[in-house]
Amino acid sequence: MGLAMIEELAVVVKIENHQVWVESGQNSACGGCQQKASCTTNALGSVLKKKSVPVDSDIQLKAGDEVMVAIDESLLLRASLLLYLLPLIALFTGAGIANWLLADNAPPYADLWIAGSAFLSFLFSLWLINKAQSLLILNYYARPVVVRKI
Numbered sequence: 646m647g648l649a650m651i652e653e654l655a656v657v658v659k660i661e662n663h664q665v666w667v668e669s670g671q672n673s674a675c676g677g678c679q680q681k682a683s684c685t686t687n688a689l690g691s692v693l694k695k696k697s698v699p700v701d702s703d704i705q706l707k708a709g710d711e712v713m714v715a716i717d718e719s720l721l722l723r724a725s726l727l728l729y730l731l732p733l734i735a736l737f738t739g740a741g742i743a744n745w746l747l748a749d750n751a752p753p754y755a756d757l758w759i760a761g762s763a764f765l766s767f768l769f770s771l772w773l774i775n776k777a778q779s780l781l782i783l784n785y786y787a788r789p790v791v792v793r794k795i
Contacts, residue, residue, distance in 0.1 A: 649718040652792065657710045658697050665706055665791065666697040667714055702791035711795040716788070732770040739766025 654670035700714055743762030747755045 650715040650792070651718050651721065652713050652715045654795070655700075655712055655714045657706050657708050657712060659708055660706065664699050665702045667700050667712065667789075667791075668697050670711060698789065700789045700791055704791055704794055706791070706794065713792045713795060714789045715792045716790070728774060731774065732767050735770035736763050736767040739763040742766075 655667035656670050657665055658668050659666045702712075704712075706712065740759050740763035743759040747758060752758070
């Protein structure tokens with residue numbers, strides 16, 4: 646059984662320092678589709694439409710070439726879980742720790758301390774994810790690749 650890949654048509658916009666940069670090609674079928682909000686086919690296209698993105702390629706390309714870009718669906722799912730689930734877990738963990746620490750002798754406004762701890766834990770998790778991205782840990786974790794030239 647092969648890997649499930651999400652594919653998207655893209656155009657090479659530049660090649661800089663042996664790095665290929667692409668932007669999404671026009672996908673007229675998705676533009677009028679009622680299901681595009683919940684469709685995985687449109688997931689990669691929505692990322693590529695926002696800006697030029699670097700992709701890996703073993704194929705010799707030049708600016709203006711149309712290519713099929715793909716990303717492993719399971720890697721994308723794991724990255725989504727990290728980006729959405731980790732802050733939520735941090736939020737509840739921060740609230741739970743504050744509640745546990747304040748359980749014996751609850752000071753006035755204990756609920757505010759618990760809410761503040763939850764919020765700070767949430768912000769800290771977002772900061773950690775941002776640092777991981779700036780260290781290029783997540784950028785190469787689920788990086789798109791050029792599958793073929795069209």
